[in-house]
Every structure is written in C-alpha cells, then in structure tokens.
Amino acid sequence: xxxxxxxxxxxxxxxxxxxxxxxxxxxxxxxxxxxxxxxxxxxxxxxxxxxxxxxxxxxxxxxxxxxxxxxxxxxxxxxxxxxxxxxxxxxxxxxxxxxxxxxxxxxxxxxxxxxxxxxxxxxxxxxxxxxxxxxxxxxxxxxxxxxxxxxxxxxxxxxxxxxxxxxxxxxxxxxxxxxxxxxxxxxxxxxxxxxxxxxxxxxxxxxxxxxxxxxxxxxxxxxxxxxxxxxxxxxxxxxxxxxxxxxxxxxxxxxxxxxxxxxxxxxxxxxxxxxxxxxxxxxxxxxxxxxxxxxxxxxxxxxxxxx
Amino acid sequence: xxxxxxxxxxxxxxxxxxxxxxxxxxxxxxxxxxxxxxxxxxxxxxxxxxxxxxxxxxxxxxxxxxxxxxxxxxxxxxxxxxxxxxxxxxxxxxxxxxxxxxxxxxxxxxxxxxxxxxxxxxxxxxxxxxxxxxxxxxxxxxxxxxxxxxxxxxxxxxxxxxxxxxxxxxxxxxxxxxxxxxxxxxxxxxxxxxxxxxxxxxxxxxxxxxxxxxxxxxxxxxxxxxxxxxxxxxxxxxxxxxxxxxxxx
Amino acid sequence: xxxxxxxxxxxxxxxxxxxxxxxxxxxxxxxxxxxxxxxxxxxxxxxxxxxxxxxxxxxxxxxxxxxxxxxxxxxxxxxxxxxxxxxxxxxxxxxxxxxxxxxxxxxxxxxxxxxxxxxxxxxxxxxxxxxxxxxxxxxxxxxxxxxxxxxxxxxxxxxxxxxxxxxxxxxxxxxxxxxxxxxxxxxxxxxxxxxxxxxxxxxxxxxxxxxxxxxxxxxxxxxxxxxxxxxxxxxxxxxxxxxxxxxxxxxxxxxxxxxxxxxxxxxxxxxxxxxxxxxxxxxxxxxxxxxxxxxxxxxxxxxxxxxxxxxx
Numbered sequence: 001x002x003x004x005x006x007x008x009x010x011x012x013x014x015x016x017x018x019x020x021x022x023x024x025x026x027x028x029x030x031x032x033x034x035x036x037x038x039x040x041x042x043x044x045x046x047x048x049x050x051x052x053x054x055x056x057x058x059x060x061x062x063x064x065x066x067x068x069x070x071x072x073x074x075x076x077x078x079x080x081x082x083x084x085x086x087x088x089x090x091x092x093x094x095x096x097x098x099x100x101x102x103x104x105x106x107x108x109x110x111x112x113x114x115x116x117x118x119x120x121x122x123x124x125x126x127x128x129x130x131x132x133x134x135x136x137x138x139x140x141x142x143x144x145x146x147x148x149x150x151x152x153x154x155x156x157x158x159x160x161x162x163x164x165x166x167x168x169x170x171x172x173x174x175x176x177x178x179x180x181x182x183x184x185x186x187x188x189x190x191x192x193x194x195x196x197x198x199x200x201x202x203x204x205x206x207x208x209x210x211x212x213x214x215x216x217x218x219x220x221x222x223x224x225x226x227x228x229x230x231x232x233x234x235x236x237x238x239x240x241x242x243x244x245x246x247x248x249x250x251x252x253x254x255x256x257x258x259x260x261x262x263x264x265x266x267x268x269x270x271x272x273x274x275x276x277x278x279x280x281x282x283x284x285x286x287x288x289x290x291x292x293x294x295x296x297x298x299x300x301x302x303x304x305x306x307x
Numbered sequence: 308x309x310x311x312x313x314x315x316x317x318x319x320x321x322x323x324x325x326x327x328x329x330x331x332x333x334x335x336x337x338x339x340x341x342x343x344x345x346x347x348x349x350x351x352x353x354x355x356x357x358x359x360x361x362x363x364x365x366x367x368x369x370x371x372x373x374x375x376x377x378x379x380x381x382x383x384x385x386x387x388x389x390x391x392x393x394x395x396x397x398x399x400x401x402x403x404x405x406x407x408x409x410x411x412x413x414x415x416x417x418x419x420x421x422x423x424x425x426x427x428x429x430x431x432x433x434x435x436x437x438x439x440x441x442x443x444x445x446x447x448x449x450x451x452x453x454x455x456x457x458x459x460x461x462x463x464x465x466x467x468x469x470x471x472x473x474x475x476x477x478x479x480x481x482x483x484x485x486x487x488x489x490x491x492x493x494x495x496x497x498x499x500x501x502x503x504x505x506x507x508x509x510x511x512x513x514x515x516x517x518x519x520x521x522x523x524x525x526x527x528x529x530x531x532x533x534x535x536x537x538x539x540x541x542x543x544x545x546x547x548x549x550x551x552x553x554x555x556x
Numbered sequence: 557x558x559x560x561x562x563x564x565x566x567x568x569x570x571x572x573x574x575x576x577x578x579x580x581x582x583x584x585x586x587x588x589x590x591x592x593x594x595x596x597x598x599x600x601x602x603x604x605x606x607x608x609x610x611x612x613x614x615x616x617x618x619x620x621x622x623x624x625x626x627x628x629x630x631x632x633x634x635x636x637x638x639x640x641x642x643x644x645x646x647x648x649x650x651x652x653x654x655x656x657x658x659x660x661x662x663x664x665x666x667x668x669x670x671x672x673x674x675x676x677x678x679x680x681x682x683x684x685x686x687x688x689x690x691x692x693x694x695x696x697x698x699x700x701x702x703x704x705x706x707x708x709x710x711x712x713x714x715x716x717x718x719x720x721x722x723x724x725x726x727x728x729x730x731x732x733x734x735x736x737x738x739x740x741x742x743x744x745x746x747x748x749x750x751x752x753x754x755x756x757x758x759x760x761x762x763x764x765x766x767x768x769x770x771x772x773x774x775x776x777x778x779x780x781x782x783x784x785x786x787x788x789x790x791x792x793x794x795x796x797x798x799x800x801x802x803x804x805x806x807x808x809x810x811x812x813x814x815x816x817x818x819x820x821x822x823x824x825x826x827x828x829x830x831x832x833x834x835x836x837x838x839x840x841x842x843x844x845x846x847x848x849x850x851x852x853x854x855x856x857x858x859x860x861x862x863x864x865x866x867x868x
Contacts (some may be wrong), residue, residue, distance in 0.1 A: 037667055087851060094613045097670060098807060099850045101800040106843030113837050222796070226678045229671040237667060276689065283682035287675055291660050294672070298664060359755065385757030397755075399748045410745050413738060414757035420766070425736040472756055 004138045009259045010252065015144045015213075017251020018151025022206035023224060024231040024243035025158060026199020032238020032304050033171065034192050036085065037093050039100040041203055041228070042221025043107035044080075048073040048204025049211045049220065050111055053122050062125040069208035070201060077200020081193055089192070108218040119215035147209050154202065158240055171195065172304075227254070230290045236300025245301060250286050257285040312337040312506055313476060318357060318367035320530075327353040328364065329530035337475075340507040342517045342538075345527035346550060351510045352394050354527065355480050358508065359391040360384040371476065385414065388475030392465040392482055394510070400454040404445055404464050407453055408436035411471035436471060443467040443497060459490035466494070470501075477507045483516055495519055526550065559862040564815055571721055575714045584713065588785075591717045593825045594724045595781045600805040600817035601727050602774035606767050607803065608811030609735050611747030613670050615799050616657070616677030620650040620772045622684060622794030624779020629696055629789040639702030639710075643780045650776025651769050653680075658768035662761060677796055684791030695790025698783055710784050720781060724818065727774055732814045734770070743767050744812075804846055810858025819857040 027041045048069045055068025084103065088096045124143055131139040162168035170191060173181050182188045207221075214220065231250050235242025262278030269277070293301065315333040319326070327350040335341050343351055356362040358369060360381035368377045376384055399407050409432045413419060416431060426432060440446050443463050448456060453464060466482055482498070483491040495516045501507065502520065511517050517524060518538050525535040528550045534541060541547050571590070578586040599621060606612045624646035631642045661672045685693045701710040710716045734740045746753045746760040753760060783789045792798075801824065809820020827845070831838035 031667055035667075037670060084847065093666060093670060094607075094807075095850050095854075097613060097615065098800070098803060099847045101797075101803075102843045102846035102850065104797075104843070105839045105846070109837050109840035109843065113840060226675055226796070230675050233668060233671050233675070276687070280683055280686040283686055284679050287679035290672070290675060294660060294664065298668075361751070361754075380759065381754040382757050382759040385755060391755050393751070393755075397749060397752045399745055399752065401748055402745075406741075410741060410753075411756045413741065419738040419742050419758070419763070421738040422740075423733050423737055425733075426738045426741045427736065429738075468752075468756060 006260075007134075007138060008140060009256055011140055011144065011148070012259075013252035013255035014248065015148050015151075015251070016255050017248040018148055018155075019206045019210060020224070020228055020231050020251050021151060021244050021247035022154060022202045023228045024235065024247050025154075025240050026196075026202040027228055028232050028235070028238055028240065028243045029171065029195050030199050031232065033195055034089055036089060037096045037100065038085070039097060039225070040080070040103040040107065041199070042223075042225035043104055044073055044077055044200045044203040044221070045207035045210070045224060046107065046111060046216075046218070046221040047076050048207030049216045050115060050120075050207075051204070052208035052211055053120050053216055054115075056122065062128075065122075066208055070204055073204025073207070074197055074201040077204070078193060078197045080200075081196040085196070086189075104222065107221075112218045117218055119217040120211075122211040122216065124212050143212060147213075150205075150209065154205070155244055162240055167194070227286065230286050232300075233290055234293045234300060236303035238304030239300070239302045242300055242302035242304075250289070253289055254282075254286050257282040261285070310337060311335060312372055313358075313508075314368075314370040315358065316368045316370075318354070318369070319365045320353060320357060320362065321365055326530050328357065331367070331527070331530070331532055333525060333532070333535075335506055335508070337506055338503045339522050340502050340509060340520050342509045342511055342521035342524045343527055344511065344514075344517060344524060344541075348529075349527040350530040351527055352480055353530075355391070355478050355508070355510055359389060359478050361391075385472060385474075388473075389478065390469040390472045390474030390476070391478040392462075392469045392480055394480040394484065396458070396461045396465055398453045398461055398464050398468065400452075402453060403450050404440060404453055404456065404460075404467075405433065405436055405449040407464055408439050408467050408471045409433055411468040412436050412439075415472050439467045439471045440464075443470070444493060459486045462486060462490075463494065466497075475506060477501070477505050479507060480510045481512065482509070483511070483513050491516065563861060567815075568725070575717055587713050587717050589825075589829065591713075591720050592782075592785060593821050594720045594818075595778050595785055596802065596805065596825060597818040597821035598720075598724050598727050598778040598781070599775050599802050600809065600821045601724070601731055602771040602778070603802050604806045604811065604813075604817040605731050605734065605743075605774075606764075606771045608806055608813070608816065609740065609747065610743045610764060610767050612662070612764060612768070614661075614673045614768070614771075615670050615796060615803070616673035616675075617771070617775055617802055618796065618798035619657075619677040619680045619794050620654065620775035621779040621782060621798065622680060622789075622791065623650045623653050623772075624776030624781075625783035625789040625793055626684065626690065626779075627776070628702060628780045628783045629698055630690060632698055632700055632702075633690065633696065637700050637703045639704040642702050643777065646776045646780035647773045648776075650779070651773040654769045654772025655765070658765045658772070662764045662768055674796055674799075677794060677799060681791050681794045681796075684794060691790065693791060695788060695792070698787045698789060701784045701787065702780070716784070720785075723777070723781070727777075728814055728818065730774075735812075739763065739766070804849075808849060808853070808856055810856030813856070813858040815861070816856055816858040823857060 023041065023045060027038065030036050030038055051072035052065045052069030056062055056065030059065070080103070084099070088099055128143045128146060130142050132142050132145060134140050162171055170181060170186060227250060231243060231246040234249065235246025261282040262274050265274035265278050311334040313333070313335040315331060318328050318331040320328040331354060343354065345351055353362065357364045360379055364377065368375060370376065371387060376387060379387070399410065412432050412435050413426065437449060440449050443466060445460060445463055445467065448460060453461065456464065462482060462485070466479070469477060483494050486494065491513065498520055509520060521538050523536060524538050524541045525532045526541060526547050533550060534544050534547050574590055575587050578584055599617070603614070603617045606614055627646035627649050628642045631645060636642065657673070657676045661669055661676065664672055690696055708715045708719060735744065742753070742758050742763045746758070746763065750760060779793065782793065805820035805824050806817050807820065808823050809818065810816030828838065828842065831841055
C-alpha cells in the first residue's frame with residue numbers, strides 16, 4: 001500500500017472538492033434565496049477561465065489575468081442577471097431550466113467563436129510552479145496547494161459573512177423564508193443582484209483556478225456543473241455548510257474512486273474484470289452516493305430550514 | 308366519551324420556537340357538528356391540517372373509529388373517510404366543475420390504473436358528480452371551467468368535492484369565507500342539511516354560521532383550547548369573551 | 557374544432573406524400589430528414605406525457621434514447637439481429653431503467669427532481685463512455701440493421717420512413733388515450749393541484765412512477781429507431797443537452813397537447829437545419845431564440861391552431 005500515493009490522491013480530492021465548493025456555494029444560495037434554477041452557472045465558470053487566459057495573454061502578467069477573470073466574471077454575471085434572469089424569478093422552474101439552457105448554448109458558442117474549439121492551456125508563473133516536499137518522499141504541486149488554500153480561505157470568509165454580518169443575516173433569512181424578507185422591506189432586487197454577483201464571482205474564481213489543471217474549452221462548465229448538482233443535493237439546498245461538506249465528500253470520493261477502485265477491484269475479482277468494471281463503477285460512484293443520501297435524507301445533509 | 312368517533316389527544320406542533328398547536332385534545336361523537344373558533348393566528352388551520360393528514364404533529368395522537376391514524380398520510384385518511392375543504396380555495400382551476408367533482412368520485416370508485424377508456428365517458432363517475440353539483444346548487448355550472456366560476460361558486464365546488472368522496476368525517480376550513488350575505492346563507496342552509504348525517508369539524512369566523520350549525524364549540528387561542536361546550540355556553544364564558552372581545556374593548 | 561382537424565389531417569397527408577414528393581423533386585435527403593424529425597417526435601411525445609401533462613421536469617429523458625439505441629447496438633454486436641428481439645429489449649430495458657431511476661427520483665420535488673434526473677442521465681452517459689468494448693466515447697457502428705424477416709426491410713429508406721410514420725402516429729394516439737383515461741386524469745390532477753389530489757385520496761407517487769416508466773419505454777423505442785436511422789450509437793445520444801433539446805420540442809410545440817410534441821420536433825429540427833446552413837456557429841443564434849421563446853411563446857405552436865385553449 002503506497003501511502004504516499006494515497007495521501008496525494010487525498011489532497012487531489014480535497015483540491016477538487018474545494019473547487020466544487022466554490023461553484024456550489026454560489027449556486028445553492030441562488031437556489032435557496034431566489035428559487036432560481038440556473039443551469040448557466042457552469043458558463044460563468046467557463047467565462048472565468050477564458051477571461052483569465054485572455055487577460056494573461058494580453059498583459060503578460062498572471063496576476064492581471066487572475067483579476068481579469070475574477071472581476072470580468074463578476075461583471076458578466078451581473079449583466080446576465082439584470083438582462084436575462086430578472087424576468088425568470090417569477091417563472092416556474094421549467095421556464096428557468098429552459099431559458100438558462102438557452103444561455104448555455106449561447107455562451108458555449110460565443111466562446112468558440114472568439115477562441116476556437118480547441119482546448120487552451122494556461123501557463124503558470126514561476127512562483128506557482130514546482131513541487132513542495134510535504135513529508136519524507138511525498139511531493140505535491142505548489143499550485144494545487146495554493147488552490148486548496150484559496151478555497152479554504154474563501155470558505156472561512158463565507159462563513160464569516162454569513163454568520164457575522166448583516167448581509168449574511170439577510171442571506172440566511174432569505175434562504176429559509178424569502179417572502180418574509182421581502183415583507184420586511186429589504187431591497188430584494190439589490191439583494192438578489194448582490195447574491196447572484198457573489199455566486200458568479202466565486203464560479204469565475206473556480207474557473208480561473210481550474211484553467212492550469214484542467215483544459216479550458218467550450219462546454220467545460222457543463223462537465224463540472226452536474227457534479228455541483230450532486231454536491232447540492234447531498235448537502236442540502238440553500239445551505240453553505242451543506243455545500244462545503246457535500247463538496248469535500250464528493251471531491252474525495254470521486255478522486256479516490258477513480259484512482260483506487262480499479263486496483264482494489266483487481267484484488268477482489270480478476271484484473272481483466274476490474275479493467276472493464278473499474279472505471280465504469282468509479283464514474284458512477286458519486287451518483288450512487290447521491291442516491292444513497294437521498295434514500296435516507298431526501299432534504300440533504302444540512303438543509304436550510306423552511307422552503 | 309363512550310362512542311367517540313374522533314379522539315385527538317395532546318396534539319403538539321411547533322414551528323421553530325412557535326408552538327402552533329400546544330397540547331390540543333378533542334373528542335367528537337359520530338354525527339356531531341363541532342365548530343372550532345378563535346382569534347386569528349390561533350392555529351386553527353394548523354390543527355385541521357394535522358387532523359387531515361397534511362401536517363405531521365410533533366407529538367400526540369389521533370384516533371378515528373377506534374383506529375390510530377396519526378401516522379397515516381392524507382390520501383390514506385381520505386380512504387378511511389376523511390374529507391377536507393381548504394381555507395384558501397383549492398380546486399382544479401383548469402378543469403370544469405364537473406371534472407373536479409368527478410375526480411373526487413374517481414378517487415373512491417375502484418383503482419385508477421386504467422389506461423384506455425376515457426374517464427369522461429364513465430357514467431359511474433359522471434352521474435354521481437353531476438348529482439352532487441345539483442345538490443350543492445352548481446348544477447347549471449357543471450361545464451364551466453373552475454377558474455371562471457365566481458368566488459362563492461368555487462367555495463361551493465370545494466364543498467361538493469369534499470362530499471363526493473362520501474366521507475364520515477368532514478373537515479371544513481372556513482367554508483363561507485369571502486362569500487356575500489346570500490351565498491353564505493345558502494351554504495349554511497346546505498350544511499344544515501348535513502347535520503347528523505356526518506361528523507363535521509367546522510372552522511369558522513362567521514358567528515351566525517357557528518350558532519346555526521354547531522352542536523358544540525371549542526375555542527382555540529394560541530394553540531390551546533381554552534373552553535369547550537355549547538355555543539350559548541361559549542357566548543357566556545368570560546375567558547372566551549376576553550380572548551375575543553377583550554381585544555376589541 | 558373542424559378547422560383544427562383539417563389542418564392536422566392535412567399535415568398527416570403531407571407526411572404520407574412526402575417520399576413521393578421528394579422523389580419527384582429528386583431530393584431524397586428530405587426523406588431522411590423528416591424521418592429523423594419523426595423519430596425525435598416520438599421522444600418528444602413520450603416526454604410530453606410526464607412533462608407536459610404530468611409537470612415532472614425530467615431533464616434526463618435522453619438517457620432512454622441511449623438505452624434503446626445501445627440495446628439494439630449491443631445485441632447486434634453479438635450477432636443477434638432479430639428486430640423483434642432487439643426492439644423488445646430496447647423497450648424493456650428502458651422501462652426497467654426508468655423504473656429504477658423513477659423510484660428514486662419521483663419522490664422528490666422541484667429543484668431536487670430536476671437535478672437528480674440530470675445526474676442519473678449523466679451517470680448513464682459516463683457508463684457508456686467507460687464501456688470500451690462497445691466503443692466507449694466514440695460509440696459503435698450498427699453494421700446490420702434490425703431484421704424483420706420478410707416483413708419489412710429497414711435498408712429501404714421509404715419503407716423505414718413509413719414504419720416510423722406509423723409508429724409516430726401510433727405513439728401519439730396512445731398518449732392521447734392515456735391522458736384521457738382515469739390514469740391520465742390523476743396525473744393531470746396532480747399537476748394542477750397536488751394538495752387537492754392528495755386530499756381526495758390519491759397518492760401521486762405510483763401514478764407518477766408508472767407514467768415515468770411508460771415515457772421511458774416509449775423513448776427507448778425512439779432510441780432503437782434512431783440507432784437504425786443513423787446506423788450508429790454513441791454516449792452522445794444521452795448527453796444532457798440532448799435532453800434539453802427534447803424538452804424544447806415539447807415546449808415549442810405546446811405542452812399537454814396531442815400534436816404539440818410533433819410540431820415542436822419539426823419546428824426545432826427544421827430551424828436547426830436552416831441555421832446550420834447559414835453558419836457553423838448557429839447555436840449562438842439558437843440559444844437566445846430559445847430564451848426568447850420561453851419568455852414570450854409559452855403556448856407553443858399548438859396554441860396557434862384554431863380550437864386551441866379548449867383544455868384537455
């Protein structure tokens with residue numbers, strides 16, 4: 001048993017989980033507070049990645065690229081909310097699903113028009129490259145550690161905002177009872193725009209951090225979006241804590257499953273059997289997990305109370 | 308009570324810190340019409356919802372005809388003989404009045420896993436539905452879309468649907484709410500005709516209706532029954548006066 | 557209602573005459589195109605049952621195109637080309653998968669239901685991708701079409717066309733009968749007002765599940781047809797964007813109407829064909845078009861027909 005490998009995959013799982021969390025946090029708030037199903041959330045992730053690449057290429061500076069990606073996505077997110085999504089708050093879920101689906105097609109094609117369909121690869125500046133020695137014989141990429149760090153920091157920041165600030169109080173109230181919040185005279189429109197912008201920025205952050213690890217290409221958002229949905233179903237709609245726990249669980253289960261299920265199966269059944277069944281089962285793992293959680297706790301692990 | 312058909316014991320339901328139902332106990336004889344009155348926010352609809360099976364109580368029990376129904380779902384209770392009308396009109400707006408009642412009949416006319424024959428052609432569903440509409444005074448409006456009925460007519464339809472299931476226990480949540488003078492009187496007259504034939508729990512604000520229809524009255528305040536007895540007894544009861552009129556005085 | 561019947565009757569006549577017209581105009585391509593549209597119409601008709609009439613926003617319906625298609629493909633892979641067998645397995649397997657997915661999902665509501673159906677479809681997609689022996693991501697070719705021993709030959713485009721036409725009309729009629737039956741009434745009632753439906757004594761779960769299975773099975777048939785039509789089957793058939801397309805057909809055509817899904821399939825696929833002729837980037841136009849149609853065109857094409865609005 002190669003413990004060094006296990007530890008490395010565990011960290012990879014944590015890194016993936018943290019990115020899922022960034023996506024899930026924004027999306028679950030939008031679900032919980034505005035009751036809006038936003039399939040185009042993955043598009044914002046993609047926009048973040050592309051804007052970061054564009055920014056870096058344009059200015060030659062990595063940091064400028066990061067800012068471009070982050071702020072750019074925030075702007076795009078707010079624009080989308082004001083132009084397209086406002087009318088959808090009143091509509092039923094079906095309309096929201098279809099309209100945001102239309103947005104996905106639009107964004108994917110727009111990005112393909114501007115940058116082509118081939119995957120773009122981002123290069124990292126020297127200070128983010130290389131490996132770090134964790135403990136005897138175990139080396140891990142600096143960049144991935146930074147991603148984990150950023151993700152956890154955002155988690156702490158979110159916890160602080162939600163638990164300790166007035167905005168956070170409005171968010172929590174809105175997640176459990178949005179009609180009440182409106183009745184209290186809060187400027188709902190502004191709150192919605194702020195929440196949405198928040199979520200968009202986080203998605204953009206996830207996207208720009210994902211660039212150097214995964215490929216930047218049209219449709220990249222949808223690949224991760226489904227997994228974000230699984231996170232939210234497991235964690236509970238409207239709950240940031242649920243999003244965090246769900247994301248870490250899904251990230252680790254998925255990564256470890258892909259890495260170790262095949263060899264593990266190979267010990268139990270024949271290696272050829274494991275060759276076929278292993279990857280298939282590994283890719284289905286998180287969905288099986290979701291089905292199991294649903295069977296016992298249909299509302300997820302930490303549902304925000306109320307609607 | 309010897310031959311109580313409905314026994315509610317120590318029902319409790321809280322929403323967060325708010326105790327909407329705070330230890331309610333109730334017993335009804337078969338054929339009795341029992342009114343539940345109380346100021347706004349007393350928890351009347353919450354109580355009805357728990358008895359009907361739409362809401363799970365936190366603790367307590369409900370027994371119907373000697374059987375514990377506390378854990379039964381709303382549809383299961385409907386098959387035991389429960390029927391309910393809702394405080395906020397809850398009908399099938401995009402179906403005709405006749406379709407609405409026919410659906411209620413269908414729920415109790417054998418199973419509905421029939422895939423070929425049009426339900427609208429089934430006399431066994433349409434005839435009783437039509438008869439029910441006539442009884443309740445909506446005979447002429449049978450083919451009108453429920454959404455196009457006047458508010459009062461919709462309330463009548465609501466009651467017709469409840470009755471179409473041939474219930475033993477009828478739970479009526481403010482049946483004359485929002486109705487004009489004439490319509491209310493017609494409805495009350497109609498409900499009078501049901502007295503004795505069915506057990507009825509009536510939640511109402513309209514005191515005329517209560518006094519005409521109720522055999523007994525329970526007064527619910529802040530989730531608790533503070534008094535229970537004949538309508539005249541309630542009128543004279545000082546606690547009740549305080550709960551109701553004390554707020555106005 | 558006479559004008560409505562006339563218009564729809566006219567459409568059916570046009571469909572019947574299409575192969576002859578195409579031959580006259582020396583454009584055999586249209587036989588293929590319309591056949592493809594009709595296959596998707598079957599998928600849309602099946603989705604209309606649970607989505608249009610039932611109100612279940614299932615975003616995973618394309619999964620059954622895949623299950624049906626792979627049933628045909630896998631049996632053919634092992635040398636079993638009997639069409640009756642293949643298509644029976646396609647329908648049966650789809651029904652079974654729908655039963656399993658439905659049993660878990662149909663208990664949930666709202667946003668959860670949408671996400672869960674989406675997730676399960678994706679799971680099937682990944683399953684398809686990881687099965688290398690059946691082509692994995694690239695899919696596999698169907699070298700021999702489903703054989704119906706002397707009855708009809710699917711290699712003849714016109715015969716296949718008429719078979720699909722008959723099946724499409726058959727499915728439309730089947731759903732039409734279903735939604736007017738007792739079963740259909742319960743489904744529609746549950747969509748209209750679930751609380752009321754429970755109060756009168758119906759527990760919606762078994763009905764929703766049954767509808768889900770029926771819809772899945774019918775879509776499985778569409779999958780078998782699609783595999784024969786393209787002579788190819790790949791996980792991409794189960795892609796969630798495909799589910800979205802089918803949903804749009806249902807909406808565009810008019811939910812909870814009999815001709816709606818077919819009209820929607822024609823409209824959407826014809827528009828796509830048209831746009832693709834203009835530019836390779838046609839999705840950048842289609843996307844906003846779809847958004848606008850959701851915002852402003854809810855009644856769908858069937859809503860434009862005379863006699864529309866008389867509900868169910």
